[in-house]
Structure formats: structure tokens, C-alpha cells
Amino acid sequence: MTTPLATAAAGAPHIQPTAEEIRRVFIGLVTVLALGAVDQSIVATALPRIVSDLGGIAHLSWVVTAYVLASTATMPLYGKLSDQYGRKPMVYIAIATFLLGSALSGAAQNMSQLIVFRAIQGIGAGGLLPLAQIIIGDMVPPTQRGRRQGVIAAIFAICSVVGPILGGLITDLLSWHWIFYVNLPIGAVAMVLIGRSLRQYTPLHQRRIDYLGSLLMTAATVSLLLVLTLGGSSWPWDSLPIAGFAACAIVTGTLFVRHVKHEPEPVLPLELFHNKLFVIACTVLALTFMGLLGASLFFPLFFQLVMGVSPSRSGLLTGPLMAGIALSSLLNGRLLVRSGRYKPAQVTGLTIATLAFAVLAWSAATSQGLLVIEPSMLSLGLGLGLVMPNMTIAVQNALPPFHRGVGTATLAFFRSLGGLIGVAGSGAILGWQLRRLNGGQAPSVAMAGEGQVSPAHAMAPHIQDAVLMMYRHAIATTFLVGTCIVACALLAIMLMPEHPLRDHHHAPAPAAE
Template identity: 70%
Template sequence: MTAQRDETALAGPPDRREIRAVFLGLMIVMGLGAIDQSIVATALPRIVADLGGIAHLSWVVTAYVLASTATMPLYGKLSDQYGRKPMILAAVLVFLAGSALCGMARNLPELIVFRAIQGLGAGGLLPLSQIIIGDLVAPAERGRRQGSIVAVFAVCSVVGPVIGGVITDLLSWHWIFYVNLPIGAVGLFVITRALRRPHRIQARRIDYLGSLLMTAATTALLLVLALGGTEWPWDSPEIGICAALAAGLGCWFVVHVRRVPEPVLPLDLFANRTFVVASAVMALASMGLLGSSVFFPLFFQAVMGVSPAYSGFLTGPLMVGVVVSSIVNGRLLLRSGRYKPAQIAGLSLAVVAFAVLAWGAATARGFLVIEPAITALGLGLGLVMPNMTIAVQNALPVPHRGVGTATLVFFRSLGGLMGVTGSGAILAHALQAGGGALSSAPDAGPGGIATLSPQAQAAMIELYRHAIATTFELGVAIVAAALVALLFMPELPLGGHPAAKQQAPAEG
């Protein structure tokens, strides 16, 4: 009788206490995934010294990124079918199992395999957390919660390298993985206790072939993006084979999902204009942001001449801007119930910020120009990405909300990888074009410029300055394309907002 009363109570709208408890568990889980990459990056030199194999060191990061990105849409679909709670618990358990195995790795090949296992779990942490928030909180109130999510990622990106360095110095690199276990256990306990929303499980046929084709095609594409021009030359047989596999498996996947009644990635999603435009905007915005911001530390060290530690401090305003605008945006969304005006303003501000960065880098402007532009870039993008998740969840019907949200996160990750790869190729080409300066000091990276003669120093600094300015110019073009695409996205009334005539209908 008591259990029946509890189930009836849980069938109603969640109260503030339940939302806060679930949100605490989700923030712990998202923090695990957000902080992992920066902690591991700090410990890589010590890992190489212990395990060797520096030629394959990049695979420690690449294996994790490939596995996590490829599995994001799959987690969304499975959560629609089997429920949010079982899937997020499974994702956390796989992530923790991979963390424990990474800590026990005895050589680099083992660590790479275990990092892939860890990535298989990490692929569900962010999308499932956003899906659960979408289930519990009305779209009109969701913006206020998104600020906390962004704050988690901002704090983790700042403290991650510090924590990684401290743990590695005081204990060993093994503990950067073991530390996930107690934190993850707390997250599991909180989510298990707090997340008790009933989910109607319907007997459905699982699209095993579609899942396999989607994962394999995505992995082949990500291998091209992640390793092209670095581990493998662009004209190498490996790149050709992976590109051919990505194209072939992708075509097979499209043919397959048109034929099966319940595909792993429903084509109905792509009939929804909000989802299609949102995916394009997220991919382009992430491409521009990561493709350019990844070179901020290089710009500060090689061109501005600051130390590595201080360069991290100078990059901080980017995340400060994102957090501030996300929090402000949540309050504005709660009042107005409109998300598109803020997105247009945000992308417009980001275009101007990238233009100022490109001009400032090319014309040797100082911190008084560069730092405000970086802050403005964060402020602009903080108005775009949280709102886009809200727009998609508001536009999709409940049966497709999980896979739609996860696929949106997938496109964001894919865009970021494309941005980093493309900008890296452009930077390398620009540096190679200045062969005269490089020939005198082929290994003169940021740390080696100070050892050159004054003439060679000036030549190298100018070379880096104009090469990085080129990546900022690329950011202008990409974010401007995102702004144009955004203009074609419809704005639907937000469910749960007083201004809405009715609950936001499923578009398309």
C-alpha cells in the first residue's frame, strides 16, 4: 500500500527537494567526465616516463575521445527505450571500471585499451544528465539550471590541471584514475536514491545492426579527424582506408535505418527543422570555439612571451564569460520564455570577438585588446549552447527526446574535433610556409624561442603571430556561418512558461 502511494506521488511533477537531490548527483557525474581529460593531460609526461611509448602517447587521449563521442547517440536511444536511470547507472559503472583498469595499467597498450573502456562510459555522462534534467524541469525553467552545468565544466577545466599535477607529484599518475572511484561512488549513491521517476518500458526490438553500423562509421570518421595530419599523413593509406570505411558504412547505415521499423537513430529527427538547424549551429559554434581557443595558450606563450602557468590564467576569462552569460541567460529565459533572441545576440557577439582577436593578433595588440575579446567570446557562446539544448528538448516529442539530446551533444563533439583538426592543419601549413625562420630553428617551439638570436626570435614570433591570427579569422567565418544558420530555426513556445498558449508542440 505504501509502495503504491509512493509510486502515485512520483507520477506527479517533481518537487524542489527531489530536483535538487537529482541535480546534485548529476553534477557529480558530469564533473567526473569534465575533469578527466584535463587531469590526464597534466600527467601525460609522467606516464611516458613510467610506461614509455611516446610515439603512441596521443592514443591515450584519442582512444577516450573516440569511444565517448561514438557512443553518445546510442545512450540517448537506449535511454528512450529502457529508461534514464538504468542507462546513467550503467554509464557511470563502465566509466569507473575503466578508471580502475587504467590505474592498474602496466604498459601503454593496456592503458590505451582501458582508456577506451573508460570512454565508453563517459559517452553517456553528459547527454544522459541533460536528458534527465529535461525530463524533470520545464523548458522555461531549464535555462536557470543550465548555468550550473556550465559552471561545473568551467571549474573542472580550471582546477583539473592543478589537481592532476598535485596528485601526480604527491602520489603517482595511477591515482588520477583511482580518485574517480570514491567520487563516482557518491554520485551513484545519490542518483540511485534521488532518481525514482517511473519510466514505462515497452518491449521493442533492438536495432543491433544499426548500432554497430553507426558506431563503426562514426569511429572511422573520428579516426580521420583525430589522427589526420598528426599520427597519419593526410595522404597515407590509413587515412584513405578510414575515410572509405566512414563513407561506406555511413551509406549502409542510412539505407538500413530507412528499412527497419525502430532504428537506433530515427530519421524522424531530421524532419524536425529545430533539431536540424540546432545540430548545425552547435557543430559550427563548437568548431569555431575549440578550433581557435585551443591555440590561446600557444599564442600567449609564443607571441606574448608569458609562462605556461600564466597563459592558463589569461585563458580563464573565456570560461568566466561562458559562466556569467549562462547564468544571466537562465534568468532572462525564465522571464521572457524566448531563447532565439539571446542566441542571435550571442553569436553576433562571438563573431565580433573573433574579428577583434584576429585583428589584435595580426597587428600585435596587447592584453588590453586580447583579454576583453576573449571574455566577449565566452559571453557570446554562453548564450548559445545551453539554449540550443533547451530548444531541441522543447521541440521533440518525449519518445525522441533522449536520442535527440544525445545526438545534439554528438554533433557538438564532432564539430569540436573538426575545428581542432582543421585549425591545426592551417597552423601547420602557415608555419611551414615560413620555412626560412623555421629552418634556422626547427625545434623552436614556445619554450625554445628565447634561446634564439634576436633576429630569429623576431622572425619566429611574427610567424606564430600571423599563423594563429589565421585560425582566428577562420573562427570569424565559422561562427558567422552558425549565425546565418540560426536565422532559419523556428522559435516555439516554451513549455511551462506563462507566455506559452499551450505546451510546446512537437514540430515536424
């Protein structure tokens, strides 16, 4: 159902940006997007130095968790508010909040302050990816959008590799404070570029904020994310705190669904979920990232523990995965511009990713070497790079302009949520497999520093083979589960309709199925 205001908005004139405006705004968006992506991983290599200065090692994981929680929970809100108040005010708020959190994090005097300030930084970062995708959707017609969205996907892949390297270099050359302070001048330049060139290219929708819906949605999202991030690590899955968070998620989620049914202008319109393409797109992207992050989390563990590789080299060995994503994302944008079709590339990509995952599971279980594993990781990245940028374009093409913001942000939210579920689920599967293979108890492996494990090859010979076998088969199981999850995404995308890409913004969105 479309509201009268939505119909009026859809018929309002669309402002056509100039090529120079597109170039300047895109440079500014890519800059802040890179900062947000890097900051998700840049802290990892600086954590030992942070702990030595601030203490609080018991709460160390929250330095990363607070950022991820805040950024994921706020994504849909940015999308809806940008539909109501415009892209420019919201991107200003997102960048300013991110830079404020960066400045405060750099000046933190203890671990509690750093965790709170990282959450503030995450609140700002939650708007960077969806708003960048939304603004590009406003400025560039769907038929020309592939190249820009491909660059965004490539940047995210590259930054996930570059982040830890930059974190180590900055910490060694300057101090850990500068991994946050370096954001300030770069972010300020990006804000000026965006501020000088960005205009409101699509008509605004009704200026009304669903405060209660926003509160309920945020409470449900944060509660669910706390269950996923803390369950099985900080607390057992059957512990009272996890049960409390789960109950809170269920109650607030139920109240939110009941609320949006009666709210005339909800923060998350239910009519989005009447669109078959949108529902399948969210499902496919959630499943894809569930399988990817769930399994790829254990690539470094596999290299270090089972294959005896050093921590620094294990990071390099995971590079082909991200290189594949970056390469195919860039090439895919050019192919999309030429063909005008997005679904064939997605089906091909998920088929390649499923086969690559299956080979990785087989390789881990049968002690194959790097000559098999590395090409498989590259193939996995190449396949996934054909899926992610196209999905954003497909959703934006299928939704009317007055829902482009909230639809794009909700798609990004489901992508992040799927990744978190994959990480939590794969950790649980790994633990279960290790206990099963070890007679009910997980094998004891010495930890060497933050996030590093002693290779099994360094253990006593009489237990070396047994530990190698247990971890090899347990990690192979997580790869096998990842194969099944990506295969489900492949089956789901077969059901997704493909609408012709519009060649200009004035064309009406395809009718929802």
C-alpha cells in the same frame, strides 16, 4: 512520421517529481558530470610522469584520444537506449563503466593497458553529459529548465580549466594513479544519490534494439573520428591509413543511412531530421564548437611562442574564456526563466562571439597586447555561454518525450564532432600557413618537454623576428577562420524557428516544421 507506439507513449501519464527528488538527483548528476569533464583534461599535466613510469612515449597521444573517441562515439547510443529501457538503468551503466575504467586506468602496468582502459572510461563518460541533460529534461519543464542547464554548461567550462591544475596537484602530492582512483569514492556517492531518488518520469518506448544500426553507426563514427584525430598528426592526410579510415567511414555511413530508412525502430530515427529546429540546432552547435575549439587550441601556443609567456602563466591567461562561458551560462538560466524565450539570447551571444573572434584575429595579426586580447577572450566566452544551454532546451522543447533521449544525445554528439573537426582543421590551416610563409617548409621550433614550446624570444636575434611574424600571422589566420565559422552559425540561427516553451510536461511538442 510518428509510430503508433510513439503516439501511445506520448499520451501516457508523466510522473511529477518532488522538489527534494530534483535536488538530490541534480546533485548526483552534477557530481558525475564534473568527474567526466575533469577526466577529459586532467591527464594532460600527468603525462610526463606517466611516460616515465610506463614508457610508450610514441603512443602518448592515445591516452587522451582513446577517451575522446569512445565518449563521442557512444553518445547517441545512450540517448536511444535510455528512450527504450529508461534513464536509470542507462545512467547506472554509464557511471559503472566510467568507474570501472577509472579503477583499471589507475592500475595500468603499461601504456597499452592504459590506452585500452581509458577507452573503457570514455565509453562510460559518453553517457554522462547527454543523460544528465535528458534526465533534467524529464524532471523540469522547459520554462524552468534554463537555470539547471546553465549550471551544467558552467561546470563543463570550469572543469576544463580546473582539470589540468588538479592533475598536477594530485600527481605531485600522491601519484598519477590517483587522478583515476579519486573518481571511485566520489562516483559511488553520486550513484547512491541518483539511485535513491531517480524514477522513470516519462513513459518508455518500444523495447527493441537496432543492433545492426548501432554497429554501423559506431563504425562510421569511429572511422570519421580516427581520420580527424590522426590525419595531419600521426599520418599525413594523403597516407594509406587515413584513406582507409575515410573509405570505411563513407561505406559504413552510406550503409547506415540505407539501413535506417527501412528499419522500423532505428537507433537514430530519421524523423528527427524532419524537424527544422533540430537540424538547425545541430548545425549551429557543431559550427560554434568548430570555431571555438579550433581557434582556442592555439591560445596557449600564441601566449608561449609569440608573447614569451611561461606555460603555467599561459594556462591562466586562457582563463577569461572559460570564466566568460561559466558566468553567462549561469546568468542566462535566470534570464530564460524570466523571459521564456531562448532565441534572442542565442542571437546576441553569437553576435558577441563573432565580434570578439574578429578582434582576436586583428589583435594577433597586429601585435596587440593583453589589454586587448584578454577582454576579447572574456567577451568570446560571454557570447558562447548564451548559446549552448539554450540550444539543449530548444531541442528538448521541440521534440516529443519519446525522442527526447536520442535527440538530446545526438545534439551532444554533433557538438563534440564539430569540436574535433575544428581542432583537426585548424591544425591543418596552421601548418599550411607556416609552410606558405616559410617557402614551403614549416619553421623549426624546439620543443621543451611535453606540449611546451621554446619562446621565439629565446632564439637567435637574426631569426627571432621572422619566426615571430610567421607564427603570429599563421595563428591570426586560425582566429579569422574561427570568426567566419561562428558567423556562419549566427546566419544559421537566424533561420531557426522559436517555439513557445512549454510550462509543463503534459503539453504536446510543437509540430515539426
